[in-house]
Amino acid sequence: MAGPGWGLPRLDGFILTERLGSGTYATVYKAYAKKDTREVVAIKCVAKKSLNKASVENLLTEIEILKGIRHPHIVQLKDFQWDNDNIYLIMEFCAGGDLSRFIHTRRILPEKVARVFMQQLASALQFLHERNISHLDLKPQNILLSSLERPHLKLADFGFAQHMSPWDEKHVLRGSPLYMAPEMVCRRQYDARVDLWSVGVILYEALFGQPPFASRSFSELEEKIRSNRLIETALVVEAVKKDQEGDAAAALSLYCKALDFFVPALHYEVDAKRKEAIKAKVGQYVSRAEELKAIVSSSNQALLRQGTTVQELLREMARDKPRLLAALEVASAAMAKEEETGKERDALDLYQHSLGELLLLLAAEAPGRRRELLHTEVQNLMARAEYLKEQIKIKESHWEAESLDKEGLSESVRSSCTLQ
Known part of the structure; x- marks a missing residue:
């Protein structure tokens, strides 16, 4: 018999433990089956007294939909029960929490991670839409992760889901x-394709750390969606911040990464006003990147001169250390290779080889002047290696060749974002 106990509901066959989350009508608990398997599940506990007619219909639709489908990227409904007070949905347990928390603890997700997640979400949506089911409440909070070690997406919370053919139109705001x-926000009339917009917003949030139209009110949200103003990405905001702090190298890197997203928009944007606005932004970022490039280049030349001086002193003090001398020779070769056009990756390989040796030698070096110089040299070489990594990353971006050649900005951006 279910009932209150130590602040948790009680359900025959299960031991409820910690609360995983709660919403308007339901609270979700982690639980263990009392059977021999001790299977871990999530139990969604819905208080009957909190339900009105619409929420009862939503709950019944959720149970009906989940009981009839099985998919690797849709959370599984294992069973459901009820008593005088509650309705219990016994669900597959997802140890990795939800996608919202996953994104925010990492600030942004790498493109390769976001790509895999979007493929998994698309697979689940295709499965649903082939069965004329629309989710209608897609958001990171409703997407669970199987684990944190090797996460797989699991689409959850079908409380607003509906059976909809592609041509069906609805008017109820969900x-x-x-x-x-926009059809839901601005016209309050929509069809099954609204799920696709939500996927785009989720992808944006995964890449930039926040949804594109963050607003304080519904009217502000509608105004932003209707507006032709460009969305300022988190990358641009961070670039401006680093620029104001005087961190030229970080600002340059962030501006170039931002351009990596803005530039393809020039190619695909069909609205003339928005295209001109994007073009103006690109020109603004390119102009600032040119200025930062000069600052960064000057700084790196000074770092290179400093490294040469330290290396000369180290060589004088390391005549009895052939292994140290050999590692320094590799570092010198890396610096020389860096000066050759198109040899950045070769230079980086040499830097990494040299650092591997020097770090081992630094750990074994006794305190003294030579250890101080060796420590400085390692720091200098690490800075050079990081600089090269960023340079290679920027050079390997293909957007300038694909889009900016058509806009007359190609040479300018390529010059700004390729540090020589």
Whole structure:
């Protein structure tokens, strides 16, 4: 018999433990089956007294939909039970929490991670849409991760889901405003394709750390969606911040990464006003990147001169250390290779080889002047290696060749974002 106990509901066959989360109508608990397997599950506990007619219909639809589908990227409903007070949905347990927490603890996700997640989400949506099911509340909070070690997405919370053919139109407002398609926000009339807009917002949040139309009110959200103003990405905001702090190298890197997203928009944007706005932004970022490039280049030349001086002193003090001399020779070769056009990756390989040796030698070196110089040399070489990594990353971006050649900005951006 279910009932209150130590602040937790009680359900025959299960031991409920910690609370995983709660919403308007439901609270989710982690639980263990009392059977021999001790299977871990998540139990969604819905208080009957909190339900109105609409929420009862939503709950019944959720149970009906989940009981009839099995997919590797949709959370599984294992069973459901009820008593006088609650309805219990016994769900597959996802140890990795939700996608919102996963994104925010990492600030942004690498493109390769976001790509895999989007493929998994697309697979689940295709499966649903082939069965004329629309989720209608897609957002990172409703997407769970199987684990943190090797996470797989699991689409969850079908409380707003509906059976909809592609041509069906609805008028009832459902879902979370920040992730709603313009048809829902601006016209209040929509069809099954609104899920696709939500996927785009989720992808944006994964890459930039926040949804594109963050707003304080529904009217502000509608105004932003209707507006032709460009979305200022988190990369641009961070670039401006680093620029104001005087960190030229970091600002340059961030501006170039931001251009990596803005530039393809020039190629695909069809609205003339938005295209001109994007072009103006690109020109602004390119202009500042040119200025920062000169500052960074000057700084790196000074670092290179400093490294040469330290290396000369170290060589004088390391005549009895052939292994140290050999590692320094590799570092010199890396510096020389760096000066050759198109040899950045070769130079980076040499830097990494040299650092591998020097770090071992530094750990074994006794305190004294030579150890201080060796420590300085390692720091200098690490700075050079990081500089080269960024240079290689920027050079390997293909957007300038694909899009900016058509806009007359190619040479300018290529010059700004390729540090020689």
